[in-house]
Every structure is written in C-alpha cells, then in structure tokens.
Amino acid sequence: xxxxxxxxxxxxxxxxxxxxxxxxxxxxxxxxxxxxxxxxxxxxxxxxxxxxxxxxxxxxxxxxxxxxxxxxxxxxxxxxxxxxxxxxxxxxxxxxxxxxxxxxxxxxxxxxxxxxxxxxxxxxxxxxxxxxxxxxxxxxxxxxxxxxxxxxxx
Numbered sequence: 001x002x003x004x005x006x007x008x009x010x011x012x013x014x015x016x017x018x019x020x021x022x023x024x025x026x027x028x029x030x031x032x033x034x035x036x037x038x039x040x041x042x043x044x045x046x047x048x049x050x051x052x053x054x055x056x057x058x059x060x061x062x063x064x065x066x067x068x069x070x071x072x073x074x075x076x077x078x079x080x081x082x083x084x085x086x087x088x089x090x091x092x093x094x095x096x097x098x099x100x101x102x103x104x105x106x107x108x109x110x111x112x113x114x115x116x117x118x119x120x121x122x123x124x125x126x127x128x129x130x131x132x133x134x135x136x137x138x139x140x141x142x143x144x145x146x147x148x149x150x151x152x153x154x
Contacts, residue, residue: 023070026069028061028065036091039094039095042150047139050132050139050140053130055119057082058085059085059088061086081120089108099152099154103148106145119132
C-alpha cells in the first residue's frame with residue numbers, strides 16, 4: 001500500500017510539473033477606452049474605486065494576475081473564473097451592449113451585490129479589500145439605479 005501511495009504521489013507531482021509547460025494565455029486583451037463603462041455612464045470616484053477592488057479582476061480587461069495565477073493547476077481555475085466573469089459582464093466592453101442588456105446587467109449588479117453573491121466567496125480570502133461593506137453595497141445599488149435612469153433617458 002505504501003509503495004502504491006508513493007507511485008501515485010510521484011505521478012501527481014510529474015503531472016503538475018508537466019502542466020507548467022502548458023498553460024492558458026492569461027494576457028489581458030487590449031481595451032478600447034470608448035467601450036469602457038466610464039465612457040457611457042457617469043461614475044463617482046468612490047464607485048469606480050470599489051469596482052476596481054471588487055469587480056475588475058473578473059469583469060474587465062483590467063485583470064491583475066497575481067503571482068500564484070501563473071502556476072498550474074491554479075492558472076486553469078483562475079483563468080476559467082475570469083473568462084466566465086467576462087462572459088456574464090465585461091465593463092471593458094460595456095459600449096457593445098444594447099440598452100436592454102445594460103439595464104439587465106445593472107439590475108443583476110443590484111441583486112447580486114445585495115444578496116452577497118458578488119464578489120465570489122472564493123475570491124475574498126486572497127483579496128480582502130474586495131469585500132463589500134453594507135455601505136459599499138448601498139453605494140453600488142444607488143449608482144446602478146441612477147445609471148439605469150440615465151440609460152432610459154438617453
């Protein structure tokens with residue numbers, strides 16, 4: 001049994017070493033500033049600052065890739081989360097969304113922030129600055145509501 005465990009451990013270590021040579025591309029795509037959300041919606045600095053801390057890593061092309069995001073197999077997990085986040089909402093491509101999509105995304109921001117679904121719990125231990133206080137949650141909800149009105153009035 002001990003020999004089997006040693007062989008299994010050796011195989012796992014070899015797989016991890018081999019994975020270091022085959023990683024997904026984690027370069028951020030270039031960003032068109034005309035499409036970025038701040039080119040389309042008014043955003044107070046406190047909202048923008050909190051978005052940078054809590055949302056941009058997964059929901060924009062401004063992802064900050066920490067050192068551990070370059071190590072396999074962690075790189076696969078983080079890259080998957082970032083890709084999925086960008087598919088659901090991408091502040092860097094806000095200008096490509098229709099008005100109805102923008103309204104829906106603002107409503108989703110309100111709901112998910114108030115329900116504590118965002119930022120993801122798995123993200124917070126290594127990014128404690130991303131945790132939203134009750135005050136930050138209210139700030140996001142107020143901004144999202146005002147932004148929705150702004151979109152409707154265009």
